[in-house]
Every structure is written in C-alpha cells, then in structure tokens.
Amino acid sequence: MSSLMPPGDQPVAPSAATTGLLSMPGVPRANGQHSGPRSIMVIDDSLAVRKVIEASFARIGLPVSAYPDGIAAIQALSRGEVEVPDLVLLDIELPKMDGYQVAGILRNNDAFRNTIVIMLTSHDGMVDRVRSRIVGARDFISKPFRVSHVVSIVRTHLRLPSPDGPSR
Amino acid sequence: MSNASVFSGRLEEFRLVELLQMMGLGANTGALHLHQDNGRTGLIFFEGGALVSANELDTEALTLGHVLQQLGLATGEQLNHAFQLQTQDPLGKRIGERLVDLGILSDDQLTQALKTQSLWTARELALWREGTYEFHAEERQPTDTSALRIDSTRVLMEVLRYEHEWESLYPVLPQGMRTRVTMTVEPPGEHPLLFHAAAWRVIARVNAHQTVRRIATALRLPEVDVARMIGPLVQEGLLVPVGGAGVPGLPEEAARLSMGNFDLFTLLISMEQEWLKKKTPADQLTALAGFINTTMQSLEQACQLNGLSLAPDTLSGILQREGLLGVDNYRFRVGQNRLDVDDFATHCRRALDGSARNSIGATKQFYERYGEVLERALAAAFQAINARVALPIERSQNQEAWEALFLTFRGEPSGTT
Numbered sequence: 001m002s003s004l005m006p007p008g009d010q011p012v013a014p015s016a017a018t019t020g021l022l023s024m025p026g027v028p029r030a031n032g033q034h035s036g037p038r039s040i041m042v043i044d045d046s047l048a049v050r051k052v053i054e055a056s057f058a059r060i061g062l063p064v065s066a067y068p069d070g071i072a073a074i075q076a077l078s079r080g081e082v083e084v085p086d087l088v089l090l091d092i093e094l095p096k097m098d099g100y101q102v103a104g105i106l107r108n109n110d111a112f113r114n115t116i117v118i119m120l121t122s123h124d125g126m127v128d129r130v131r132s133r134i135v136g137a138r139d140f141i142s143k144p145f146r147v148s149h150v151v152s153i154v155r156t157h158l159r160l161p162s163p164d165g166p167s168r
Numbered sequence: 169m170s171n172a173s174v175f176s177g178r179l180e181e182f183r184l185v186e187l188l189q190m191m192g193l194g195a196n197t198g199a200l201h202l203h204q205d206n207g208r209t210g211l212i213f214f215e216g217g218a219l220v221s222a223n224e225l226d227t228e229a230l231t232l233g234h235v236l237q238q239l240g241l242a243t244g245e246q247l248n249h250a251f252q253l254q255t256q257d258p259l260g261k262r263i264g265e266r267l268v269d270l271g272i273l274s275d276d277q278l279t280q281a282l283k284t285q286s287l288w289t290a291r292e293l294a295l296w297r298e299g300t301y302e303f304h305a306e307e308r309q310p311t312d313t314s315a316l317r318i319d320s321t322r323v324l325m326e327v328l329r330y331e332h333e334w335e336s337l338y339p340v341l342p343q344g345m346r347t348r349v350t351m352t353v354e355p356p357g358e359h360p361l362l363f364h365a366a367a368w369r370v371i372a373r374v375n376a377h378q379t380v381r382r383i384a385t386a387l388r389l390p391e392v393d394v395a396r397m398i399g400p401l402v403q404e405g406l407l408v409p410v411g412g413a414g415v416p417g418l419p420e421e422a423a424r425l426s427m428g429n430f431d432l433f434t435l436l437i438s439m440e441q442e443w444l445k446k447k448t449p450a451d452q453l454t455a456l457a458g459f460i461n462t463t464m465q466s467l468e469q470a471c472q473l474n475g476l477s478l479a480p481d482t483l484s485g486i487l488q489r490e491g492l493l494g495v496d497n498y499r500f501r502v503g504q505n506r507l508d509v510d511d512f513a514t515h516c517r518r519a520l521d522g523s524a525r526n527s528i529g530a531t532k533q534f535y536e537r538y539g540e541v542l543e544r545a546l547a548a549a550f551q552a553i554n555a556r557v558a559l560p561i562e563r564s565q566n567q568e569a570w571e572a573l574f575l576t577f578r579g580e581p582s583g584t585t
Binding site: 046047048049050051052054055056058059122143144145146147148 | 431433434436437438440441442444562565566568569570572573575576
C-alpha cells in the first residue's frame with residue numbers, strides 16, 4: 001500500500017468462514033443519523049480491557065456492549081441481541097477471527113455504514129496502521145493506552161461535547 | 169455489575185420515609201441510591217434493616233466535622249490539625265480515628281457523632297420530594313459499620329419529626345440547611361429591632377456566603393436549632409434567603425482525600441500489557457512484585473496532585489495488616505513504599521536453584537506460593553485505595569476490573585462479560 005487510503009477506496013474480502021453472518025434478518029436498524037444516546041461496542045479478548053472500557057464509558061453515560069471475539073459480537077448483532085453501535089473499539093489480535101476480518105465484515109454490511117471503527121492493538125507498526133485504514137478503521141489506539149485518551153478519541157469521533165468545553 | 173438492583177422507582181410515588189419503613193420490615197441489607205435530576209445524590213446503607221450510614225454527595229453535605237463542632241465535641245482548630253495529619257498519610261487513619269488518637273474524642277463519642285451524621289443526613293434526604301431511588305441488595309460499605317447501626321424505628325421517628333418541623337421552615341429556608349441567607353437592606357419599619365442574644369449571635373454571622381449549616385457550625389450549635397432561629401428572622405423580613413449553596417461532589421476536604429485522581433484503569437491496562445511480555449514464571453514473579461511498586465508510584469502521583477503526601481510506611485502498613493510481610497522464611501525488603509524487587513529476584517533465583525535440584529513439582533509449588541502472596545499484596549494495595557473512592561458503583565467497577573486482570577495473571581480464559 002502506498003498511502004493511508006481513506007475508507008471506501010479499497011475492496012475488502014471478508015473471510016469465507018464468516019461471510020453471511022450478518023445477512024441474517026436480526027440486525028437492528030442502521031443508525032448514525034439519530035440524536036439519541038450513543039452506544040459503543042468493544043471487542044477484545046482481554047476481560048480487563050473490556051471491564052475498563054465498560055466502566056469508563058458508563059461513568060460518562062455511554063452504554064457499552066462487550067465481546068471477547070468477533071464471532072460472538074457478530075452473532076449477537078445478527079440475533080438482534082444488541083443494537084448496531086455507533087462506534088466499535090476493535091482489538092486486532094483476536095482469537096478465531098482477527099480484527100481486520102471483523103472490520104471487513106462490518107464494512108461490507110450496509111447496516112454498519114455509519115458505524116465508526118477504531119482499532120486497538122499492542123502492535124504499533126506502520127503496517128498495522130495501514131491495514132487498519134484499508135479495512136475502514138477511522139483511528140488507531142496503541143496498547144497500553146491511557147483511558148482518558150480513549151475517552152477523548154471516542155468523544156471526538158462521536159462529536160460529543162468534552163467535559164471541559166465544546167467538542168473539537 | 170455484581171450488585172443486583174432489587175427495585176427502583178421515583179420518590180414522587182414512594183417517599184424515603186416509606187422506603188425506610190420497608191427496609192426495616194424486610195430486614196434488608198444493601199444500599200439505597202437516591203438521585204435528583206440536578207445531580208444531587210444520596211446513599212443510605214442498611215444492614216439487617218438497620219441504618220448504618222447515610223451520605224449525600226454534595227459539596228455542602230453534612231460532614232463529621234460539622235457534627236463534631238455543632239455538638240461541641242471538637243473545635244475547628246482541632247479538626248484542621250487532624251486533617252493536616254491525614255494529608256500526610258491519606259491511606260492511614262481517618263479523621264475521627266485521629267481525633268481519638270489525639271485524645272480529643274473517646275471511642276464512644278466518635279461512634280455517637282458518626283451515628284448522628286448518618287441520622288441527620290437521612291432526615292434531610294427524606295425531605296426530597298422528587299428524584300429516583302434504586303436499591304442495590306448486598307452492597308456494603310468498605311469499612312466495618314457494625315457499631316454504627318441505628319434501629320429503623322428510631323430513624324423513622326426522627327425522619328417524621330423532622331418532616332413535620334420543616335413544613336413550616338421550608339417556605340422560608342427553601343434549600344434546607346444549604347440555604348444561604350443575607351441581611352435585608354431595608355428592615356421593616358414597624359420592627360422593634362430588639363433581639364434575643366442568641367438571635368443576635370446568628371445575625372452577626374450572616375453573610376451571603378454562609379449557609380444555615382455553616383452558621384450553626386461556627387456557633388457550635390445543632391443546625392436544626394439554628395434553623396429554628398433563622399426561620400423567624402426570615403419571616404420577619406430581617407434576613408433574606410439568597411438561594412442554595414453546593415453542587416454535586418464531595419465536600420472540599422473529602423475531595424482532597426479521595427482517590428479521584430488515581431487512574432486505576434490506565435494502571436491496570438499497562439500492567440496487563442507488561443504481563444503479556446513476561447514468558448517465564450521467574451519473570452512473571454518479579455513483574456508482580458514490580459506492579460506493587462508501580463501502584464505505589466501512581467498513588468504517590470495522585471496524592472501529589474491533591475497536595476497530599478503519602479506516608480513512607482503506607483505499603484509496609486498495608487502488608488502488615490494483611491499478614492503479607494513475607495513468604496515462608498523470606499521477608500520482603502520494603503522501604504519508602506517500594507518492595508526491593510532486586511532482592512526478591514535474587515531470593516527467587518537462589519530458591520529455584522535449590523528446588524531445581526529437587527523436582528519440577530517443587531518449582532511449580534514455589535511459583536504458585538509466591539505468586540499467590542504477591543497477588544494478595546497487590547490486591548490489598550488496590551483495596552486500600554479503593555476504600556477511599558466515594559461512589560459504591562465506582563468501587564465495584566474498580567474491583568471487577570482488577571479481578572479481571574488477575575484472571576490474566578492466572579492464565580484463565582476471559583469469557584464473556
């Protein structure tokens with residue numbers, strides 16, 4: 001890849017094993033245009049990361065749904081157990097299906113056209129950043145992260161007012 | 169969250185006095201959370217139906233310091249001295265315990281003052297006519313509250329008496345004890361301007377920044393007595409209520425001593441990433457010891473942000489309380505809130521050299537034994553810090569997060585949340 005391409009410029013080929021998971025009828029409405037409360041999903045195999053993200057956003061009034069892998073998350077979405085989130089914090093190094101594959105599946109499904117994907121990873125290489133962009137991720141957060149940094153990035157992407165003033 | 173919410177509703181439909189009655193009859197244990205739309209929050213803890221603690225999260229909430237001064241048990245100077253001691257040892261004894269150590273209060277007086285604080289707070293919360301309530305069964309205070317039980321009948325009687333009293337006071341003091349009053353510029357012409365000495369003492373302390381509570385504290389009189397004096401002065405047109413003071417949050421001193429600046433979550437994430445790089449049991453053991461030091465370092469930084477200094481024996485105090493000063497024959501070397509990780513690593517190497525000659529089983533046992541003690545030590549440090557977090561929901565979230573990290577330490581699957 002020669003540059004950080006904007007989302008939408010590169011075709012994505014989701015894993016054959018997972019294609020069709022989201023063609024099931026249960027996926028709730030696509031969102032992104034609503035003005036109601038925003039929701040976040042975190043997909044990370046670390047329970048500590050999930051707990052930290054859940055609690056941190058609960059403290060600012062944002063509900064978080066949390067899953068240890070992409071399959072569990074996609075199944076929950078397919079069954080309509082959880083609404084389409086406004087933003088997904090997605091770990092790259094996931095079991096069963098890596099974060100790129102999960103992002104590819106989301107990106108190829110119309111229900112998620114307004115869902116913002118932010119990658120989480122402990123590998124902070126250029127290749128990871130480029131691959132994240134290619135699969136449509138809007139941002140990239142390296143582990144270990146400062147929780148306040150994650151909250152700030154999410155606030156910016158969701159255009160939520162910062163506690164200290166208007167949103168950037 | 170692990171604390172199930174048993175029931176919830178609105179105070180417009182079910183008042184606190186009725187909830188208190190229900191708690192007593194049901195012999196409930198747990199925490200009743202009250203919220204108003206303006207952000208005011210109240211928290212009442214029950215054990216077996218008895219009230220054991222009531223707090224309001226408001227910068228003008230009733231504190232132990234207010235109660236001690238209003239009951240004439242301690243002076244402002246004595247409280248300041250105890251507070252200064254606490255700023256040098258924020259995880260050490262609490263204000264009341266320090267006053268006992270200083271010989272200012274007896275244990276009994278401290279217990280009575282704490283119970284009074286709870287009872288007076290509960291009766292004030294019972295005046296709320298709007299907002300929500302939520303009961304969390306089995307949610308408890310992090311400290312032992314067994315000596316602070318107040319029988320539900322006594323609480324009910326006090327709440328009903330207080331409600332009755334405030335029926336006449338509310339129109340003139342609409343923000344209760346948080347009402348600020350000022351002197352009128354134009355006193356009523358027909359007023360004789362003759363005052364009882366007690367009323368004069370109140371008037372002399374009135375200014376736009378003083379609440380009823382603050383005036384009572386300065387006068388060293390119970391606040392309800394002072395409200396009874398101020399009420400008629402407002403009715404006669406000599407004093408004017410100028411709104412309420414206080415915003416959601418902790419009173420100033422409590423906020424300084426709380427661990428609001430301690431970024432536990434960022435610490436946990438960095439520990440997990442560090443742990444995942446450690447591949448051998450020996451590296452993992454020394455990493456655990458290092459995590460205790462990192463925690464203490466973060467705690468020191470959080471204290472500094474609040475203008476506090478951490479007592480140099482805080483870590484050794486925590487380890488001593490938990491009986492974790494060593495493992496088998498080894499004693500941790502602790503100084504200035506740090507474990508000597510090099511000394512510990514050397515000890516591990518020597519011990520393992522010896523056990524390697526014996527068996528693989530002995531080596532495994534060594535790791536498990538030392539790992540368990542270090543985990544308990546780290547958890548004890550977290551517990552000590554978490555006990556100073558004001559909100560039970562945040563304490564519970566913190567605990568869930570560090571327990572999740574400990575699953576990573578043990579290599580257990582993370583499952584679904």
